Amino acid sequence: MAKELTSRSENYSQWYQDLVIKADLAENSAVRGCMVIKPYGYAIWEKMQAELDRMFKETGHVNAYFPLFIPKSFFSKEADHVEGFAKECAVVTHYRLKNDEVNGGVVVDPDAKLEEELIIRPTSETIIWNTYRNWIQSHRDLPLLINQWANVVRWEMRTRLFLRTTEFLWQEGHTAHATKQEAVEETIKMINVYSDFAQNYMAMPVIKGVKSENERFAGAIETYTIEALMQDGKALQSGTSHFLGQNFAKAFDVKFANKEGREEYVWATSWGASTRLMGALVMAHSDDHGLVLPPRLAPIQVVIVPVYKNMEQLENIRNKVDGIVAGLKAKGISVKFDDNDNKKPGWKFAEYELKGVPVRLAIGPRDLENNTVELARRDTLEKNTVSFDGITDHIQSLLEEIQTNIFNKALNFRSENTLKADTWDEFKDLIKNKGGFVLAHWDGTSETEEKIKNETKATIRCIPLDNEQEAGNCIYSGAPSNQRVLFALAY
């Protein structure tokens, strides 16, 4: 291959980094911790956005846009939130530069200091609930079902492309409800949307559950999460939905008159998913040859590579291919005919493998004679010679098959890597030597969770929804427990 990747077995972390860069998904920028999302990576993100946005709208949500800046004082209003979010963040203190008369260039104008510093939003609960105060008076103003697509900034010390960056792109839903029950239902509805998206579009099986108190969102009463397992046996939190109770309503004094005319505080949820999903997508499916993209999120679903010795052969191939291209497009399948004369077919094969294009067709003069085409599947790397007749129907069903196959492969991997531990030694051994999801009894206390984390780095990823009830004893403290929870090392 033109662009060599480190293999997963050699160094998984380096493999990931190599792949993200060499497949043109993203790269580090001149600004520490901030990435550039390159056109190919952004095209995948756009597909994710389009599907999520459609799902949000189908569940009754609308989009809006709130300011990038949050006044510093807003963070102090919700006690837990300030602890969780107001610390490592970008602070705007001045609003003007001026020419540096001495050294040239520009310097910050000390006369242009803001009275109150502005924080670049790390998440928008505070500014949004401050706004909702004016939008909500009566139960007739509820529910508010609003989503925002935006950039956010959290000042991270150690960053990795997509997985943890100082600036990232995401969506954040912020809803307001008249009753606790309705808010809880919304929280669950949205974790289900994320789960559907992860499984049906990203082809990535996820476990739905609730977070332990330690891992909850700062300011939430309950945090729902979807957790996926990466190929190195580490978990990746892929979307969260928070029931915020009346915490933000109280912090920002958001009340409504109920049907009886009595004033009550509003109930809140928030939910988000980010460009971190790009990292999950890469790590869930890809191999040592490059990306493996599920067809539903692949910017190019089918690539056609002509194999020719002269321009006449290329023209003959082009004439044959035109019909296939038109037929695939008519079915809504994205297809690229790569007739770039500067690259050899072998280079192109490697390049599209690296880029994760699900189906590759190669056509040469012999194929024209035989009315055939060589078809390669990215997921299995299988090659077959198939007839031109009915090729578009064949590709259409093959793309569905690939989508399912990628999901099943990931599901099998997860099944094989989800084990039960019944003793502390067993638990430590699994976490240290095998990785994966470990189901174990836990006494329900933050103290035990903290100690397990300190000794093994494993965290409780979630308490699965619809969890099997089973009597047992905490692996660490031995105290009685009525269910296993999901532990893992995590990104």
Added chain:
Amino acid sequence: MAKELTSRSENYSQWYQDLVIKADLAENSAVRGCMVIKPYGYAIWEKMQAELDRMFKETGHVNAYFPLFIPKSFFSKEADHVEGFAKECAVVTHYRLKNDEVNGGVVVDPDAKLEEELIIRPTSETIIWNTYRNWIQSHRDLPLLINQWANVVRWEMRTRLFLRTTEFLWQEGHTAHATKQEAVEETIKMINVYSDFAQNYMAMPVIKGVKSENERFAGAIETYTIEALMQDGKALQSGTSHFLGQNFAKAFDVKFANKEGREEYVWATSWGASTRLMGALVMAHSDDHGLVLPPRLAPIQVVIVPVYKNMEQLENIRNKVDGIVAGLKAKGISVKFDDNDNKKPGWKFAEYELKGVPVRLAIGPRDLENNTVELARRDTLEKNTVSFDGITDHIQSLLEEIQTNIFNKALNFRSENTLKADTWDEFKDLIKNKGGFVLAHWDGTSETEEKIKNETKATIRCIPLDNEQEAGNCIYSGAPSNQRVLFALAY
């Protein structure tokens, strides 16, 4: 009406402000100069985005994402650019807050001062060209045709919703080319895309032209613009496309090996349109009753209001309406059946007039008997009773008619308000007492342009493309001139 607007004749500026707020497009936020774009306003912006994005992709562009932050030193690299952009901007100086042990709340941690301040992008030429240096080595890497949808910040002292806000949303295209000719062609191609969008989607006639040197983008060799005329006779710049020459390539050392293997600097363009277009849309068409939206950008194209006395009547209407709704949706027409029982029909009529919904149907029990429906057009405020038979076809062609009518109305207004001035007194009189576009001879010097601006506040909006050549004398200096240029007061 429930929500009274100031009339345009009474106070145009107040009318605009009232309308933006009362039609739920946007409002001021808690952060000075930053707006909240409300769901209804954002839905219009999403329609604009979708059409522009499609047009960009059809002309070969792809999207990507570059960092929000720009190192301060980058601005000093292009001499004109720093003068134009690096001054009034948001400066991040710190990356951490800490608890205020004395007063409570949080304060900026003085230990977390950045070595080099970061500027929130006011536009992204500098960070993008710094990135392109690594992406471009050979002529085979060119052209790069990249667009970004993003938020930007320019610290404005006087702000107005959509028209001038500290933070705004926009797209910025940044392309790189091997030849000057190709870059110039790209610049013109994109001003044509903006012009097509403005005229065919916003129903807003625009004049295409180039800016005078004074009004050029900071760092550009040539700036192309589209200029629209608002109902108060002021011009609004609605999109610009810049030929940047090799200025940014030289500032960021971006070279490529040409086909002969010689190194050359890359040629650049950039082009942008922003949420300012929302302001243009409002001011170009709306009236004292509220918004008038062109059907192609209206989030709701048809609203159906039932007029009933009891639930049985409502059910009968609903049964009849179901077919219309399905029929309209099948044609891709967005329709809302407003059966909210808390509001009276009269309130709804006023509300949808305010919101600019192009077509309103009202249906009562008498209509059911007669197989008719009352149809109201927002653009003309005409009401007609029409038959149910063929109603969806009728509405489909009516929406096209409304789109055309709104454009023609704006075009007539512009024609009536585009006048020639041949003397300085005539010019001053037109600008002061009539407004509108004024075509006048100019001697081509920045000095004269500056003096005209100082005395009348009028600026040269553009030198129209394909301008008629005509001998004359500068209205101010009397020096000879071979063409008229377009003057106006402007937003």
